[in-house]
Amino acid sequence: MFSHSGYTISKHNHRIPKIVKRIKSFFQHGTRIKKSILKSNQNKKSNFVKRLTNL
Structure with a gap:
């Protein structure tokens, strides 16, 4: 992949931190x-249980 030249590698090195930041935020x-x-699933389950107990 990186057998072209050192220039492309340096370009990639400049781009990597941005990608890492993006991945971390993602x-x-x-x-x-x-x-x-x-949380919503737990609320749904608790509501379901409440309904069952009310019946």
């Missing part, structure tokens, strides 16, 4: 979404 966002989904 993962943080993803964990937040997962947590919110888990």
Whole structure:
């Protein structure tokens, strides 16, 4: 892949931190979404249980 020349590698090295930052922010966002989904699922389950107990 990097057998072309040192120039392309240096170009890639400049681009890598941006990509890493983007990936990190994406993962943080993803964990937040997962947590919110888990919370909503728990709420749905608790509501379901409440409905069952009310019956």
